[in-house]
Amino acid sequence: MTVSPEPTTSPAPAETAATRPATASARARQRLTPFWRAVGAIAWKDLRAEIRSRELINSMVLFTFMTVMVFSLALELDREARQTTVAGVLWVTVVFAGMIGLSRSLAAEKDRGSLDALLLAPIDRGALFFGKMIGNLLFVLVIALVLLVLLTVLFNVTLLKPLLVLVVLLGSIGFTAAGTLLSSMTVHARAREALLPIILMPVVLPVLISAVRASTTILEGLPRDDWLPWLQLLAVADVIFLAAGYGLFDYVVEE
Amino acid sequence: MPVTADRMIEIRKLTKTFGLNPVLRGLDLDVPRGQFLTLLGPNGSGKTTLLRILGALARPTSGTVRIGGWELPSEAEFVRAQLGVVSHQPLLYDTLTAEENLLFFARLYHLPPETRRARVVEVLERVGLARRARDVVQTYSRGMQQRLAIARAILHNPAILLLDEPYTGLDQDAAAVLDDLLRQVATEGRTVIMTTHDLRRGYALADRIAILSRGKIAFDAPCREIDPDALPTLYADVTGAVTTR
Numbered sequence: 331m332t333v334s335p336e337p338t339t340s341p342a343p344a345e346t347a348a349t350r351p352a353t354a355s356a357r358a359r360q361r362l363t364p365f366w367r368a369v370g371a372i373a374w375k376d377l378r379a380e381i382r383s384r385e386l387i388n389s390m391v392l393f394t395f396m397t398v399m400v401f402s403l404a405l406e407l408d409r410e411a412r413q414t415t416v417a418g419v420l421w422v423t424v425v426f427a428g429m430i431g432l433s434r435s436l437a438a439e440k441d442r443g444s445l446d447a448l449l450l451a452p453i454d455r456g457a458l459f460f461g462k463m464i465g466n467l468l469f470v471l472v473i474a475l476v477l478l479v480l481l482t483v484l485f486n487v488t489l490l491k492p493l494l495v496l497v498v499l500l501g502s503i504g505f506t507a508a509g510t511l512l513s514s515m516t517v518h519a520r521a522r523e524a525l526l527p528i529i530l531m532p533v534v535l536p537v538l539i540s541a542v543r544a545s546t547t548i549l550e551g552l553p554r555d556d557w558l559p560w561l562q563l564l565a566v567a568d569v570i571f572l573a574a575g576y577g578l579f580d581y582v583v584e585e
Numbered sequence: 586m587p588v589t590a591d592r593m594i595e596i597r598k599l600t601k602t603f604g605l606n607p608v609l610r611g612l613d614l615d616v617p618r619g620q621f622l623t624l625l626g627p628n629g630s631g632k633t634t635l636l637r638i639l640g641a642l643a644r645p646t647s648g649t650v651r652i653g654g655w656e657l658p659s660e661a662e663f664v665r666a667q668l669g670v671v672s673h674q675p676l677l678y679d680t681l682t683a684e685e686n687l688l689f690f691a692r693l694y695h696l697p698p699e700t701r702r703a704r705v706v707e708v709l710e711r712v713g714l715a716r717r718a719r720d721v722v723q724t725y726s727r728g729m730q731q732r733l734a735i736a737r738a739i740l741h742n743p744a745i746l747l748l749d750e751p752y753t754g755l756d757q758d759a760a761a762v763l764d765d766l767l768r769q770v771a772t773e774g775r776t777v778i779m780t781t782h783d784l785r786r787g788y789a790l791a792d793r794i795a796i797l798s799r800g801k802i803a804f805d806a807p808c809r810e811i812d813p814d815a816l817p818t819l820y821a822d823v824t825g826a827v828t829t830r
Contacts, residue, residue, distance in 0.1 A: 364695075371692040375678065375685075382721070383680040443674030447737070449642055450676075451693035452666035584643065 368453040372461025376435070377468060386434055390427045390473050397423045398477065402484040409486075416485045417545035421538055423477055424498075425505065425531075428470045432509035433526045435466050436517045445517070449583065459579035463510040463572075470502045493548045493557070500564045501541030507571035508534045514583045537571075540564040593618045593745060593776040594639065599648035600800075601634050608634045610800035611648070618744075621777040623787035626797035627824050632780040635797070636749045639778070640670050653744065666694070669738030669746045673753035675730040676737065679723035683714055683733050686722060687740055694741035708736040712766060728759025735766050746770060748779035752786065764790070784816050798824045 380386055401419045439445035448458055478489045478498070512530050516522040544560035594616040601609040608631045616622050626632050637643040638650060641661035650657040652664045670676070677686050687705040696704055709715045712732040722730060731751060738746060748767070752760050767790055771777050781787045788794060794811060796804040796819075804823045811819070 367695075368693055371689055375681070375689045378685065379678055379680045442679065443672065443676045444678055446640075446642060446670075446672065446674075447676035447690070448693075450640055450665055450668065450670050451690070452662050452695070453693055454662070 365454055365457045368451075368457040369460040369464065372448070372458060373464040373468070376462070376465030380465075380469070385438075386431045386469060387472065390430050390469060391476060393430060394423055394427045394473050394476055395480070397426070398480045398484060407485075412485050412487050413549045414546055416481055416487050416489070417542050417549060419485075420474075420477055420481060420489070420498075420545060421501065421542050424470065424474055424502065425534075425538065427473045428466075428502075428505060428509065429527055429530070431466055431469045431473075432506070432513050432530070433516075433523045435462060435510070436513045437522055440517045445583075455580035455583065456576040458583070459510060459514075459575045462514075463506050463575060466510055467502055467506040470506055471499070474498045474502060487549065489549070491548065494545060497541055497544045497548065497561065497564065500561070500568055501537055501544075504537035504541075504564065504568040504571050505534050507568065507575050508537070511571070511575040511579060511582065514579060517583075536567045537564065540567060591617050593620075593653060594778070595649075595651040597649045599635075599638070599650060600646045601631070601638060601643065602646050608800055609638075609645075612797075612801055614795065614802055614805075616776055616778060618776055619774050621771045621779070621790060621792045623791035623794050624778060624780045624797055625782070625784065625787060625794060625820060626780070630797045630824070631800045632797055633749055636670075636747050636778065636780060640668055640747055641665055666741070667744045669741070669743035671731070671734050671738045671746070671748045671751045673750045675722075675734040677722050677730065677733060680721060682719050682721050683709060683725075683736075684718040686733070687737060690737050690740055696741060704740065708740055711739075711769075712736045713762075726759070727754050728756065728762060731755060731759065731763060732766065735763070735770070739770055744775060746775050746777045746779075748777065748781075750780055750782065752781060752783055760786070784820055785813070788813050788816055796820060796823045 398419065401423075405415060405419075407415055436445065439448065449455075451458075478495075481487065482489045509526075509530055512533065513522075513526055516525045516529065519525050540560045540563040544557050544564060547557040547560065592615050594614070596612060596614040599609050599612040599614075600607065608629075612631070612635065624632050624635070634643065638645050638657065639652065641657055641664055644658050653667050655663040655667075657664055678689070681689070684705060687708065688701060691701045691705060706715065706718075709718050712735055714729060714733055714736065717725070717729070722733065725733065734751075751763060751767070755763060764786065767777075767779075771790065779787065779790065788808060788811070791808050793805070793807050794816075795802050798804075804819070
């Protein structure tokens, strides 16, 4: 049985109760749209729309550039102090630049009505969460990449280290997973742009603390036992936020 | 109550409240397969809320809703596969082209990759937008956007169309084009529910008219039993509204 019929010249009759699969597991096997295909379609659509409009990425990059310039001019640090400070500058900038993207991602869908079109599609709402989250993650990673290069130049600290890139990836996943879920809660609120940072910051605190501590210890060249627990904590926080987003998105995205 | 294949939409004792404000109050409605039902009613009578519940965009507070035998909200994914929705908003991405929009929705509706592009071309030709397929939607007029919205709604060949005030913001020419399109899609055996404030247009397209007032169906009759000239008076009597149409 295929619930979503192949187009023909006349509409296929709807499936009825008599033809529905008997068990929950059989129904689960007959998912209407393969989960990851829907995820890919949504993320690709976000990326394509953004490449064309450059609405978000321009604001995020400009904000990143200005923030880093302010930090670099305001902080006159010696080499040792730079290594301990740069991780804080990195994550403060990632979080606030990322917030611009997160607050607009679902709000733009809501404003133009396309959020309803997504919610009407016969896909698992978890796929919608992952699709939007991956789109947001790509924008945050672009910002993080710009930041790594800018901070390397302006603070004269080598940030392009594989381990630090891993921390940035894990931290960005946790941040965007929590942010995508919470932005779906605030999208119906009148003061959503102001509300999102207020409720997001306390929630992502474990991710931020772990990311900053892991980044600092890696930049200071400390032994593995110093940074590994923070990396593990970061991975655990990612799993929790991804699971929460997948499980709760269906409930929070409805009015 | 057993579900019959001919009863496409079955609503029993449906209520919906927002906070303390009841919008739908024990609404009962059956719509047979292939029928075009126009739902009239003043602002705030619950038309859009009813369509949002049918589209699984809102959960009922109580009551049962079955569409094609699938129950809402527990089997919402199966229900959504049967639905095409046209709203007063086009529900499209204005920075993407018409073709990109439809290809995106074709993927979400699980159209097979080998027929996806052909189907997009087919529906674009159907709504008269094939020549503008590669233009971004923000360059389209309101009427063209609404035609593209219909293309999106019929892309997966749904058995049921929900039209929520589709004529809003259209000029006379665009509305006439939309009339023709809706007549075409309605004659293909689809079940259609349309909400509108335009009594004349609603009557001309429908097989049956229902009037929603204060969260309940206050009037329900086949069009053949209604005198079109008397419809404005009937509407005013049922809803207590003043109408000139």
